[in-house]
Amino acid sequence: MTKALWCVMAAMCVAVMAGGQDTLPGAVGVGKLIYAGDHKTECFNDAFLEVVDRGSRVHVSRQLAEVKLHDVKLFAHPIVVMSGKGDFTLTDGEVEYLRAYLRHGGFLLASSKCQDAAFDAAFRRAMAKVLPDSPLAPLPGDHALLKVMFDIKQVQTVRAFDKPLWMIEIDGRAAVLYSPVGLNDSAGMGTDCCCCGGNEIRNARWINANAVVYAMTR
Numbered sequence: 001m002t003k004a005l006w007c008v009m010a011a012m013c014v015a016v017m018a019g020g021q022d023t024l025p026g027a028v029g030v031g032k033l034i035y036a037g038d039h040k041t042e043c044f045n046d047a048f049l050e051v052v053d054r055g056s057r058v059h060v061s062r063q064l065a066e067v068k069l070h071d072v073k074l075f076a077h078p079i080v081v082m083s084g085k086g087d088f089t090l091t092d093g094e095v096e097y098l099r100a101y102l103r104h105g106g107f108l109l110a111s112s113k114c115q116d117a118a119f120d121a122a123f124r125r126a127m128a129k130v131l132p133d134s135p136l137a138p139l140p141g142d143h144a145l146l147k148v149m150f151d152i153k154q155v156q157t158v159r160a161f162d163k164p165l166w167m168i169e170i171d172g173r174a175a176v177l178y179s180p181v182g183l184n185d186s187a188g189m190g191t192d193c194c195c196c197g198g199n200e201i202r203n204a205r206w207i208n209a210n211a212v213v214y215a216m217t218r
Contacts (some may be wrong), residue, residue: 004042020162024163028216031067031077037089037104040066043113044083045185048208055209056149058216071206079107079215082123083184085116095145102168108176109208109214111183114198115161120180126193131168131179136178139165145174145214152210156202157181164201173218179204 030049030086032041049062053103064081067073071092074080080101090098102108112119127136139145145167156165161181177183182200183200185208186193201207 001053009128011099018165026059028058028079029065029077030212031074031080032064033069033080033082034066035069035082036090037083039088041083042083043184043189044081044111045189045193045205047173047185048205048212049211050151051205052212056213058159062213067126070097074101075104075106078105079109079212082108082110082156083113084119086122087114087118087180088122088126090129095126095129096182101133102170106118106175107211108178109211110176110178111204112180113182113186114195114200115181118199123178123180125169127178128200129168130216131176133170134170134175136166138163139167139174143167143174143217145177145210146194146207147210148217149210149213150206152207154203155207157199159199159201161199167206167212177207185206 032044034040044058045062047059047060052058053060053062061095067077067080070091074097111124112123124136157164164179164181166178166180167174179201180193183204184200185204186195186200
């Protein structure tokens with residue numbers, strides 16, 4: 001992560017963020033995307049942000065802030081979360097914004113909710129348009145992202161699943177962490193967010209915390 005670059009890019013957002021900023025001074029804001037028009041990232045537990053804020057040197061806001069993918073405010077958030085269920089198609093403008101965001105140091109933490117096959121297919125199709133020269137690939141078990149804060153020796157899924165974590169690398173750094181299973185950590189979010197028999201990653205909170213620290217220190 002090039003912090004100087006993010007200072008410049010975030011400066012573009014000062015005017016539009018004034019009066020509406022819910023991030024504490026000095027804290028990194030982590031966004032949750034509204035994408036494909038009106039698709040919202042919902043039922044993604046933000047408890048990992050408190051884990052990061054309490055247990056690392058990275059000072060983050062403890063709440064996810066909604067941000068539209070095709071909006072300059074995107075560049076005020078060095079890390080964004082994207083999740084959902086069902087099919088979707090990014091607009092041309094969203095594809096361009098996400099490509100610029102990732103190529104200039106942004107980090108995307110993305111997840112199908114409860115191993116939703118339609119979202120998985122749509123996400124893979126979208127990323128092939130966003131970064132055609134940087135394909136999704138399985139995250140190696142010894143990758144630095146899995147070691148940076150917590151030593152993740154095993155990705156624990158509700159039901160067995162081959163290759164639960166995927167990544168996209170840009171210039172030697174992971175710019176995207178994606179799970180087709182579920183990084184939502186929805187078990188602690190009440191019945192409205194229940195997977196109700198669907199698959200998800202049990203230790204997602206610690207993986208998500210690692211992703212934030214990795215993104216902010218690389």
